[in-house]
Amino acid sequence: MNDPVFKIKDLKCAYIPNNPVMEIEDLVIPRGKLLFVIGKSGIGKSTFIETLGLMNNTIASDDQTSILFYPADGSEQMELKDSWSMPNEKLAAFRKNHFSFIFQNTNLMPNFSSGENMMMSLLINGKSREEAKAAVLRVMNRLSLPEEVFDKRITALSGGQRQRLAFVRAVTANFTVLFGDEPTGNLDENTADELMTILKQLIQEESKTCVIVSHDLKLTQNFADIVIPITLNPINGIGEIKPSNIVRRDAGNWTKNNGQQIENPMNYFNEFLSGKPTEVS
Numbered sequence: 247m248n249d250p251v252f253k254i255k256d257l258k259c260a261y262i263p264n265n266p267v268m269e270i271e272d273l274v275i276p277r278g279k280l281l282f283v284i285g286k287s288g289i290g291k292s293t294f295i296e297t298l299g300l301m302n303n304t305i306a307s308d309d310q311t312s313i314l315f316y317p318a319d320g321s322e323q324m325e326l327k328d329s330w331s332m333p334n335e336k337l338a339a340f341r342k343n344h345f346s347f348i349f350q351n352t353n354l355m356p357n358f359s360s361g362e363n364m365m366m367s368l369l370i371n372g373k374s375r376e377e378a379k380a381a382v383l384r385v386m387n388r389l390s391l392p393e394e395v396f397d398k399r400i401t402a403l404s405g406g407q408r409q410r411l412a413f414v415r416a417v418t419a420n421f422t423v424l425f426g427d428e429p430t431g432n433l434d435e436n437t438a439d440e441l442m443t444i445l446k447q448l449i450q451e452e453s454k455t456c457v458i459v460s461h462d463l464k465l466t467q468n469f470a471d472i473v474i475p476i477t478l479n480p481i482n483g484i485g486e487i488k489p490s491n492i493v494r495r496d497a498g499n500w501t502k503n504n505g506q507q508i509e510n511p512m513n514y515f516n517e518f519l520s521g522k523p524t525e526v527s
Contacts, residue, residue: 248276249316251423251455252298256310257327259290259297266306268293268476268485273492275423277316278453280446282466284518285476290485291459294476295425298457299345300337303330317344318422318454342370346421350431352412354400361396364411367419378418385414388444406437413441417448424449426458430465438462442469463515471495473511475518491518 252275258266268290283291296302307327315324354363368378389410409432430438446469449456460466472494479486493500493508500508508514
């Protein structure tokens with residue numbers, strides 16, 4: 247397995263104290279992989295990336311909890327379970343230095359040009375305007391976005407073009423982990439495939455990590471290196487990630503942690519969307 251970017255033990259996630267909505271007993275997220283998180287609606291998929299991405303104070307930690315993060319520069323591992331006790335400025339700086347985000351809602355700023363929106367993360371991280379523009383144009387070219395889009399206003403662009411802009415902004419940021427919540431939800435199938443193809447190439451080329459929440463099982467099967475299903479714990483009724491359900495693509499085959507090969511991955515994934523997973527071979 248690749249070097250880890252996260253090692254998680256005994257994590258509970260809660261929006262209200264003492265009322266957890268999801269739990270993770272043991273999970274390792276490796277570097278340089280594209281991971282898809284699947285499961286039925288409301289089971290905790292968005293909570294998962296909100297928690298790891300430090301977007302929401304949902305870490306219900308205790309003495310057993312551990313969320314180890316391994317920076318891309320090889321510096322010492324960091325324990326994130328008490329991140330929300332940091333001063334706001336320090337927490338924001340940590341997110342800026344290590345994480346990037348892309349959502350179904352593009353969150354573009356209409357008072358800035360398309361180019362300024364795409365360069366925003368790079369400029370915030372200290373890149374010159376010339377460096378930022380060059381990086382953005384390289385990704386635009388890979389996405390077949392015409393260069394003239396760079397100077398257009400956001401309001402002059404189609405929905406698909408705006409989604410591509412948000413994608414460019416996210417992938418050109420200085421990140422160790424990119425978190426995406428249904429980032430292709432508003433796109434047609436061909437455009438979604440195009441974006442995911444570029445994303446997977448960038449992840450592999452730069453040894454970065456991407457964690458995507460998605461309901462799109464075709465994208466999951468075609469692009470994921472690892473699939474993390476979230477299921478309902480029958481005892482406490484909250485979402486859980488079980489290592490035994492996680493599958494990895496190895497030389498074109500999908501395999502569970504115990505070595506069992508999944509012959510029909512689409513059926514296997516669909517069991518988790520239905521909320522009634524069974525042992526599927």
